[in-house]
Amino acid sequence: MDAFRDGPVARIDRRALALNLGVARARAAGSRVLAVVKADAYGHGALWAARAFAAADGLAVARTSEALVLRRAGIDRTILVLGGFSDREALAQIAAERLDAVVHAHQQVEMLRSRHEGAPVRVWVKVDTGMHRLGFPPAELPAVWNALAHLSSVAQPVHLMSHFARADEPDGTATARQIACFDEALAGLGASAPPPASLANSAAVLEAPAAHREWVRPGVMLYGIAPMVGGRAADHGLRPAMTLTAPLVAVKTIEAGSPVGYGGVWTAPARMRLGLAAIGYADGYPRHAPSGTPVLVGGRRAALAGRVSMDLIAIDLRGCPEARAGDPVTLWGDGLPVEEVAEAAGTIGYELVTRLGPRVERIVR
Numbered sequence: 153m154d155a156f157r158d159g160p161v162a163r164i165d166r167r168a169l170a171l172n173l174g175v176a177r178a179r180a181a182g183s184r185v186l187a188v189v190k191a192d193a194y195g196h197g198a199l200w201a202a203r204a205f206a207a208a209d210g211l212a213v214a215r216t217s218e219a220l221v222l223r224r225a226g227i228d229r230t231i232l233v234l235g236g237f238s239d240r241e242a243l244a245q246i247a248a249e250r251l252d253a254v255v256h257a258h259q260q261v262e263m264l265r266s267r268h269e270g271a272p273v274r275v276w277v278k279v280d281t282g283m284h285r286l287g288f289p290p291a292e293l294p295a296v297w298n299a300l301a302h303l304s305s306v307a308q309p310v311h312l313m314s315h316f317a318r319a320d321e322p323d324g325t326a327t328a329r330q331i332a333c334f335d336e337a338l339a340g341l342g343a344s345a346p347p348p349a350s351l352a353n354s355a356a357v358l359e360a361p362a363a364h365r366e367w368v369r370p371g372v373m374l375y376g377i378a379p380m381v382g383g384r385a386a387d388h389g390l391r392p393a394m395t396l397t398a399p400l401v402a403v404k405t406i407e408a409g410s411p412v413g414y415g416g417v418w419t420a421p422a423r424m425r426l427g428l429a430a431i432g433y434a435d436g437y438p439r440h441a442p443s444g445t446p447v448l449v450g451g452r453r454a455a456l457a458g459r460v461s462m463d464l465i466a467i468d469l470r471g472c473p474e475a476r477a478g479d480p481v482t483l484w485g486d487g488l489p490v491e492e493v494a495e496a497a498g499t500i501g502y503e504l505v506t507r508l509g510p511r512v513e514r515i516v517r
């Protein structure tokens with residue numbers, strides 16, 4: 153029997169993680185897969201996720217500190233640090249822990265040039281093909297490439313990567329332009345054998361086969377969340393890996409015209425039943441979710457009523473005559489896509505799952 157719980161629970165479905173990785177593999181069949189487990193595996197728990205992704209060819213994280221947590225737990229596979237390193241100590245740690253690192257700036261090349269001891273580091277040179285975040289402009293790539301190709305501190309071959317700014321847009325042409333820019337930069341290297349390359353995030357794994365190359369880097373899709381604007385995971389055969397629930401702590405009847413919650417921004421249109429569930433913005437439920445945002449009570453859809461508070465939300469139970477105190481309310485996951493909740497709240501599924509607070513209990517099944 154489950155222990156008594158008076159707050160929210162995020163249930164993580166390991167089989168869904170493995171299944172979603174299978175979808176990514178099938179969609180990019182000729183490519184190797186780096187499963188992105190940054191930000192505690194998008195809120196799902198990095199260690200559990202790393203183990204559920206045993207069939208991936210490697211993992212990727214944003215920061216060295218995240219990679220070290222995985223190494224300390226005995227995870228001995230390829231781990232790419234997407235943010236690279238910004239000082240010599242970080243580089244030494246990357247080398248000592250046999251991590252792969254992104255090189256996106258000239259000072260990193262200089263740090264590698266002045267490193268003369270220790271094992272060579274595998275590096276992924278990031279080309280800025282149009283996002284204008286991290287990366288070298290294509291015109292600077294040949295010089296960087298030639299420098300890195302001759303350093304004893306760098307494992308050969310040097311890998312290449314880039315990242316898309318707008319791959320989540322269903323009919324966008326921006327991704328095609330970024331791919332063309334990358335190919336031009338690649339051709340400009342005049343390499344006898346083209347180096348291994350990685351371009352695709354989840355959206356490009358699903359929608360831009362020309363971007364698949366030697367390695368793909370899916371993140372959000374592995375958690376059963378659709379990357380495309382307006383998309384749904386089920387359209388791609390993906391299954392939500394996180395289901396977030398919270399118990400109803402009170403069910404009551406209020407009179408027509410009663411204002412509910414802070415600011416009284418919602419008033420009962422009729423005498424009606426109202427539920428209070430033990431989750432709020434301090435748990436990561438979005439404070440800006442408006443009245444009408446969907447939740448599930450006993451498998452039926454119900455709607456948020458009034459403002460989200462720190463520890464509680466109020467729910468219009470007019471469609472749920474059976475609901476009783478103690479019943480679980482589903483905020484997102486099985487039966488209620490996080491994409492839909494995110495759209496209602498003016499954000500993206502990525503933000504909702506990565507922002508769960510420390511009061512949310514995680515259970516892995």
Ligand SMILES: *Cc1c(COP(=O)(O)O)cnc(C)c1O
Nearest residue numbers: 188234315353354369370371372
């Ligand atoms: C986060 C990230 C990814 C994964 O993106 P998704 O949209 O979650 O698939 C891939 N590459 C880089 C550089 C990233 O920062």
